[in-house]
Amino acid sequence: MSTRLYDLIIVGGGASGFFCAINYSERFLNSKVLILEASNKLLSKVRISGGGRCNVTNKCSDPKEFIKNYPRGEKELLGPLSRFGSNETVRWFEDHGIPIMAESDGRMFPVSNTSESIIECFLKLCKDHSIQISCSNRVIGFNRKENKWIVNCTQQDYFSRNLVICSGSDGRIWDCLEELGHTIISPVASLFTFNVSLKSLKELSGISVNSTICTVKNTNLRSEGPVLITHWGLSGPAILKLSAWGARILESMSYEFEICINWLGKDQRTITELIQEHFKTSGNKQLYNVPMNNIPSRLWKFLCQRAQINPEMSISNMSKDLIVDLAQTISNDIYNIAGKSTFKDEFVTAGGIHLKEINFKTFESKICPNLFLAGEVLDIDGITGGFNFQAAWTGAWIISQSIDS
Numbered sequence: 476m477s478t479r480l481y482d483l484i485i486v487g488g489g490a491s492g493f494f495c496a497i498n499y500s501e502r503f504l505n506s507k508v509l510i511l512e513a514s515n516k517l518l519s520k521v522r523i524s525g526g527g528r529c530n531v532t533n534k535c536s537d538p539k540e541f542i543k544n545y546p547r548g549e550k551e552l553l554g555p556l557s558r559f560g561s562n563e564t565v566r567w568f569e570d571h572g573i574p575i576m577a578e579s580d581g582r583m584f585p586v587s588n589t590s591e592s593i594i595e596c597f598l599k600l601c602k603d604h605s606i607q608i609s610c611s612n613r614v615i616g617f618n619r620k621e622n623k624w625i626v627n628c629t630q631q632d633y634f635s636r637n638l639v640i641c642s643g644s645d646g647r648i649w650d651c652l653e654e655l656g657h658t659i660i661s662p663v664a665s666l667f668t669f670n671v672s673l674k675s676l677k678e679l680s681g682i683s684v685n686s687t688i689c690t691v692k693n694t695n696l697r698s699e700g701p702v703l704i705t706h707w708g709l710s711g712p713a714i715l716k717l718s719a720w721g722a723r724i725l726e727s728m729s730y731e732f733e734i735c736i737n738w739l740g741k742d743q744r745t746i747t748e749l750i751q752e753h754f755k756t757s758g759n760k761q762l763y764n765v766p767m768n769n770i771p772s773r774l775w776k777f778l779c780q781r782a783q784i785n786p787e788m789s790i791s792n793m794s795k796d797l798i799v800d801l802a803q804t805i806s807n808d809i810y811n812i813a814g815k816s817t818f819k820d821e822f823v824t825a826g827g828i829h830l831k832e833i834n835f836k837t838f839e840s841k842i843c844p845n846l847f848l849a850g851e852v853l854d855i856d857g858i859t860g861g862f863n864f865q866a867a868w869t870g871a872w873i874i875s876q877s878i879d880s
């Protein structure tokens with residue numbers, strides 16, 4: 476590899492690195508662009524993302540709604556997503572030969588249903604634009620002298636007018652960024668599921684309830700939506716949202732806390748009335764035989780037991796007090812959480828470069844001119860559903876349009 480002066484060097488051969496390199500090269504034909512990748516694999520997270528299908532973005536096309544999915548970066552991403560958001564991403568992929576489809580929950584995937592089509596497309600575009608790629612070549616330092624960047628790598632040094640850091644959540648490059656004056660927000664896990672030791676709950680593995688409200692005791696953390704019972708505890712959108720918004724608080728509690736689930740998402744009085752109404756039309760069956768709407772029968776039986784009511788009792792023997800006890804359990808069901816588990820191997824971390832140090836019109840560092848940063852290296856993270864890739868595409872695209880030739 477030559478030691479000539481590049482127009483653009485990109486640190487990281489992942490999602491944001493490739494997207495930035497390609498868009499810059501499409502803008503400035505014949506520019507000299509180099510991607511430096513520490514590992515011997517390119518786009519490795521894209522390959523395994525979305526269960527091998529790559530959930531590229533989310534159908535939610537209004538940036539004001541879209542930003543609500545970022546526990547960190549919400550305010551900062553409004554402007555950028557208005558310039559290059561979900562609609563623009565879908566159009567970009569379609570213009571480059573990758574039609575995108577939406578699933579009923581809003582997640583969007585390539586119609587091919589495989590992340591390989593995105594990888595092939597990116598690699599072909601790099602070839603078409605003569606973008607150079609150097610693998611197994613970790614960037615270990617960089618500094619700016621006489622209007623150019625000197626980039627020190629394990630294989631050799633390189634020189635560039637502009638430098639883009641797209642190193643994801645790998646913290647080994649943070650020392651270099653700190654030396655330049657950047658502030659690092661320490662990393663913590665975001666997007667994880669909750670471990671529960673209660674065996675009788677785990678036996679209900681596979682059951683999902685749609686309209687719950689979940690709160691974490693002694694905090695303001697609250698989320699609504701489906702809860703899924705797993706063989707290790709609790710998962711599903713309501714739990715993942717709590718884990719993302721509560722990333723720092725839950726870490727400070729060493730992931731040991733109490734969660735309260737309201738299985739019907741209604742107040743206790745309303746649930747009491749709903750149970751009374753329900754029982755009026757249930758004849759004189761045994762309690763376990765008449766699960767309420769939206770509560771699967773195995774969970775209903777379990778909740779009766781948690782309320783210390785014999786599920787075999789006939790409805791006619793259910794006193795007002797017992798109905799209130801049942802409503803209390805359904806609306807305020809508390810579990811001890813002891814630890815966390817990774818959600819579908821999707822490791823997402825909160826933390827990275829402090830957002831106040833980035834100009835979000837260009838994604839340029841406010842501290843070092845001609846230094847740009849995109850993707851997970853920034854203290855931005857989204858919930859599951861395509862929001863993390865969208866943040867990477869958005870930042871990378873804006874950088875590609877901001878850098879001069």
Ligand SMILES: Cc1cc2nc3c(=O)[nH]c(=O)nc-3n(C[C@H](O)[C@H](O)[C@H](O)COP(=O)(O)OP(=O)(O)OC[C@H]3O[C@@H](n4cnc5c(N)ncnc54)[C@H](O)[C@@H]3O)c2cc1C
Pocket residue numbers: 486487488489490491492511512513514516517518519520521523524525526529530531532612613614615641642643644645647648819820821822823849850851852860861862863864865867
């Ligand atoms: C299993 C899994 C599934 C996921 N699924 C989805 C999904 O479906 N939808 C979604 O929106 N998000 C998903 N995510 C999150 C998404 O993959 C990331 O948010 C996204 O890849 C971030 O892009 P990035 O460019 O910042 O980092 P990455 O794609 O991680 O790329 C960073 C690259 O930089 C390289 N690097 C690091 N340090 C150096 C260095 N010093 N020198 C040279 N190279 C370096 C790394 O080796 C890596 O290749 C998933 C994550 C995982 C782990």
